[in-house]
Amino acid sequence: MGSIELKSVRKSFGAVDVINGVNLTIPDGAFTVFVGPSGCGKSTLLRLIAGLEDTSSGQILIDGKDATNIGPAQRGLAMVFQSYALYPHMSVRGNIAFALKMAKQPVDVIDQKVKRAAGILNLTDYLDRKPRQLSGGQRQRVAIGRAIVREPKAFLFDEPLSNLDAALRVQMRLEIGDLHHSLKTTMIYVTHDQVEAMTMADQIVVLDRGAVAQVGSPLELYNKPNGLFVARFIGSPTMNIVTGPSADKRGAATIGIRPEHLQLSKTSGEWSARVRIAEHLGSDTFVYVEGEGVGPMTVRAEGEAELKPGERVFLTPIEDRLHKFDKDGKRIGA
Amino acid sequence: MATQQTRVAGRLLVAPSVILLFLWMIVPLAMTLYFSTLRYSLLDSDNVSFVFLQNYGYFLSDPNFFSALVNTLVLVGSVLVISVVGGILVALLMDQPIFGQSFVRLMVIAPFFVMPTVSALVWKNLLMNPVSGLFAWIAHSLGLPAIDWFTNWPMLSVILIVSWQWLPFASLILLTALQSFDEEQKEAATLDGAGAIPFFFYLVLPHIARAITVVILIETIFLLSVFAEILVTTAGGPGVATTNIAFLVYKQALLNFDVGGASAGGIVAVVLANIVAIFLMRIVGKNLES
Ligand SMILES: Nc1ncnc2c1ncn2[C@@H]1O[C@H](COP(=O)(O)OP(=O)(O)OP(=O)(O)O)[C@@H](O)[C@H]1O
Ligand SMILES: [Mg+2]
Numbered sequence: 206m207g208s209i210e211l212k213s214v215r216k217s218f219g220a221v222d223v224i225n226g227v228n229l230t231i232p233d234g235a236f237t238v239f240v241g242p243s244g245c246g247k248s249t250l251l252r253l254i255a256g257l258e259d260t261s262s263g264q265i266l267i268d269g270k271d272a273t274n275i276g277p278a279q280r281g282l283a284m285v286f287q288s289y290a291l292y293p294h295m296s297v298r299g300n301i302a303f304a305l306k307m308a309k310q311p312v313d314v315i316d317q318k319v320k321r322a323a324g325i326l327n328l329t330d331y332l333d334r335k336p337r338q339l340s341g342g343q344r345q346r347v348a349i350g351r352a353i354v355r356e357p358k359a360f361l362f363d364e365p366l367s368n369l370d371a372a373l374r375v376q377m378r379l380e381i382g383d384l385h386h387s388l389k390t391t392m393i394y395v396t397h398d399q400v401e402a403m404t405m406a407d408q409i410v411v412l413d414r415g416a417v418a419q420v421g422s423p424l425e426l427y428n429k430p431n432g433l434f435v436a437r438f439i440g441s442p443t444m445n446i447v448t449g450p451s452a453d454k455r456g457a458a459t460i461g462i463r464p465e466h467l468q469l470s471k472t473s474g475e476w477s478a479r480v481r482i483a484e485h486l487g488s489d490t491f492v493y494v495e496g497e498g499v500g501p502m503t504v505r506a507e508g509e510a511e512l513k514p515g516e517r518v519f520l521t522p523i524e525d526r527l528h529k530f531d532k533d534g535k536r537i538g539a
Numbered sequence: 540m541a542t543q544q545t546r547v548a549g550r551l552l553v554a555p556s557v558i559l560l561f562l563w564m565i566v567p568l569a570m571t572l573y574f575s576t577l578r579y580s581l582l583d584s585d586n587v588s589f590v591f592l593q594n595y596g597y598f599l600s601d602p603n604f605f606s607a608l609v610n611t612l613v614l615v616g617s618v619l620v621i622s623v624v625g626g627i628l629v630a631l632l633m634d635q636p637i638f639g640q641s642f643v644r645l646m647v648i649a650p651f652f653v654m655p656t657v658s659a660l661v662w663k664n665l666l667m668n669p670v671s672g673l674f675a676w677i678a679h680s681l682g683l684p685a686i687d688w689f690t691n692w693p694m695l696s697v698i699l700i701v702s703w704q705w706l707p708f709a710s711l712i713l714l715t716a717l718q719s720f721d722e723e724q725k726e727a728a729t730l731d732g733a734g735a736i737p738f739f740f741y742l743v744l745p746h747i748a749r750a751i752t753v754v755i756l757i758e759t760i761f762l763l764s765v766f767a768e769i770l771v772t773t774a775g776g777p778g779v780a781t782t783n784i785a786f787l788v789y790k791q792a793l794l795n796f797d798v799g800g801a802s803a804g805g806i807v808a809v810v811l812a813n814i815v816a817i818f819l820m821r822i823v824g825k826n827l828e829s
Contacts, residue, residue: 257726278732290723294745303741304731351731 207268207358207391208233209254214263216246216253223249225415226263231359231393231408236385238402239395240438241412247395250412251361254393255284267358283352284361287368289344291336291351297323298332301350322350325384342373349384359391366401378405399441403427411435433534436461442491444528445502451475457529457537464491464505466526474519478502483512494518568809575802582796594803603779603787608811611783614698615762615815619755621702626709626754627747631739633710634717644714651707659771662700663689693773693780700768705761709754716750717743752823759819763812784808 209231216224223246231237239247252258254265256277265273272280283304292300301322305315323329326346336344345365352360362381366374382405385392396402402409403423411418411426411434419426419435430436436444444461452460468474469492478494481501492504492512504520512518529537578590598604633644650658666673667688675685688696720743728738764785769775775782775790782790788808792801 255730257729277726277730282730284727284730286723286727288721288723290721290727292724292728292742294742303728303733307732307734307737351727355731 209359209391209393210264210266210269211254212264212266214250214253214265215261216249216258217261223415224253227415227417229410229417229420231391234389234391235407236382236392236394236405237408237410238406239393239410239412240397240399240402241418242438243397245412246415247397247412248363249415251284251363251393251395255282255361256280257284281355281358282361283355283357283359284363285345285348285352285365287364289336289348289368291344291347293336296333296335297328297339297347297350300336300347301328301354304351304355318354319350322353325353325387326350326380341369342377345369345377346380349381353384353388357390359393362392362394364395364397366396366398374401381405399439403439409439411438429536430461430528431536433459433461433530436528436530442503442505447499447502449498451499452529455527455529458532459530459534460522461528461530462522462526464503466523467502467504468521468523469504469506470519470521471517472519474521476502476520478518478520480512480514480516480518482514492518494520496520571802571805574798575806577799577802579799580795580797590799594799595807598791598800598803598807601787603782604807606779607782607784607787610694610779610781611763611785611811613694614701614765614783615759617698618702618705618762619758621698622705622709622758623751623754625702625706626713627751629706629710630713630717633714647710648707650704651711653704655704655767656771658704659700659768662696662703663772667696689773690777693777697765697768697772697781700772701762701765704768705758708758712750712754713747716747720746755823756819759815760812763808763815784811 209229211227211229213226213228214224215222215226227250239250241247249258253260256272256275260273263273264271267280267282292303295303298319301319302315305318310318319332320329323332326349328343328346328350331339331343331347336347339347345368348365365381366377369377378401381392381394385405394401394405406423408420409423409426410420413434418438419431421429423439426435426439430439430444433446437446440463442464444463445467447460447462448458452458476496476499478496478499481493481495483506484491484493490506490512492506494502494504496502502520506512531537575594576589576591578586578588578593580586629647633640633647637643653661664672669675669685669687669690672685674688678685686692724742725738728742733741765783766785766789769781769783769786770789773781775786784804785808788801788804791797791804
């Protein structure tokens with residue numbers, strides 16, 4: 206059990222409103238990712254859920270029960286911090302066992318739980334080391350181990366992988382995914398890496414300046430962004446945004462088309478453009494072009510397209526992949 | 540400093556200061572050692588003779604020596620306990636966001652700037668005086684008999700005065716240690732369900748252990764030679780109740796005019812200080828490693 210519900214939650218620090226009335230339902234067992242640009246309030250929202258900050262108004266329900274005024278320890282949630290926040294004077298075993306010790310569990314139960322967590326996380330050989338004797342990835346696992354043994358209703362992660370190098374980040378991403386599959390516990394995960402968001406999430410919550418911009422599965426957000434903000438934020442490279450006659454013609458203030466939904470031709474098409482640079486990634490080629498009258502655009506071309514800087518190309522959007530937005534940046538149509 | 544040349548040059552360059560420091564230390568020590576082997580009384584200064592270890596024999600077999608040793612250890616030990624425990628409590632308090640924080644901090648640090656003689660005089664005449672002191676007045680207002688501190692509780696009085704002087708130092712060092720405690724660790728501990736007391740003992744205390752060690756080592760060095768407070772308040776008495784080693788050496792030299800005996804006492808004090816230092820380093824010094 207571990208469903209979490211936020212009802213018009215607000216938070217302000219002094220005169221600054223950081224969270225402006227968030228309504229959100231996080232279903233039991235789901236992997237929910239909070240994404241958004243830096244400073245949009247992701248960490249603050251997570252800390253409100255954890256109970257590390259008091260809400261200014263609104264309600265937080267955990268398992269249907271009002272938890273707004275319950276202390277962080279009693280909420281039954283576990284948090285993994287970006288800096289890991291391991292206790293430096295305790296061994297790995299001590300770190301993992303700490304919460305159980307505080308809950309006055311019997312020694313043999315603690316021992317057994319620590320062993321099991323260490324087994325899951327490949328930490329068995331390191332139980333007697335101090336945190337400073339561990340690598341970044343191992344420290345991260347200890348931090349997760351410390352959360353697991355508490356058997357929390359939900360795990361809260363605040364950018365847990367941002368201190369790791371790229372390869373380790375991919376590996377830990379998979380491990381956290383596996384963990385979710387085996388534990389089936391609710392997880393809330395904050396990141397501003399949208400690859401993490403797209404690959405890990407059951408549900409993505411996009412935040413914009415302290416408010417929820419859109420909630421949905423990764424594909425929903427990708428295929429049907431409800432506004433320009435989400436359209437720009439989800440997807441890599443970002444969606445191409447076009448205004449002007451091409452948009453007017455289609456009855457919209459702005460149209461958006463993803464790089465993979467543009468057809469590139471050397472002979473004819475809707476927009477003419479000059480190639481600025483072509484990035485060959487092997488499987489794909491991303492071509493950055495300067496469109497005439499429509500500004501810079503990115504195109505995904507298949508395979509090893511032979512394009513030279515300065516070359517003239519023509520682009521045509523795939524019509525049913527076009528996203529149309531009105532003058533307020535809202536999505537038009539389904 | 541890798542090559543032979545730079546190493547030689549480096550040694551040459553530091554040599555003058557090293558030699559100067561060495562002389563600075565060794566000359567007084569050597570002279571004290573030399574005097575300690577002489578029969579040399581200022582009352583009879585024409586009659587100086589070499590007596591080898593006799594002065595040490597007298598000093599160590601003096602019945603007052605043992606009591607001075609005990610007094611020294613009691614004084615150092617008690618002040619350490621009071622200032623470290625009190626210092627932790629004051630530091631914890633000062634670490635809280637309270638009204639007028641910087642003013643409170645300044646007031647707490649203030650006693651450290653008061654000269655020992657002055658603070659001892661203040662305590663003796665304004666606070667602990669059995670007739671006109673503040674404590675006596677408080678006792679009277681409560682209908683209790685006034686305590687004659689320096690007659691009935693001489694050692695306790697000295698301990699209180701010296702602790703009062705050293706509490707700010709301990710508080711200040713421990714406060715800086717407390718302030719470097721990681722905020723996220725604190726939050727992690729809150730989520731782990733650690734209440735205030737386990738939080739302090741499992742996380743804060745290990746964090747400030749190194750600072751506590753520094754406080755203990757530095758205070759010990761100064762507390763072994765407490766002198767002014769004793770001279771001003773009790774003059775080592777009543778009897779020898781508050782005579783520590785430093786005060787005993789003073790008595791020997793300036794009250795008995797015995798330079799040889801006082802020198803021997805001084806050397807004994809140095810040896811004792813070193814023994815204490817070795818023990819301390821054994822017990823708490825490992826905290827300083829890594
Ligand atoms: N204690 C505080 N006092 C005042 N303002 C704060 C406080 N904590 C956060 N803020 C402000 O709230 C806003 C949101 O902060 P938050 O840390 O939630 O951002 P974030 O989405 O996690 O950003 P990032 O991706 O950079 O971590 C920021 O503008 C920040 O300046
Ligand atoms: Mg953040």
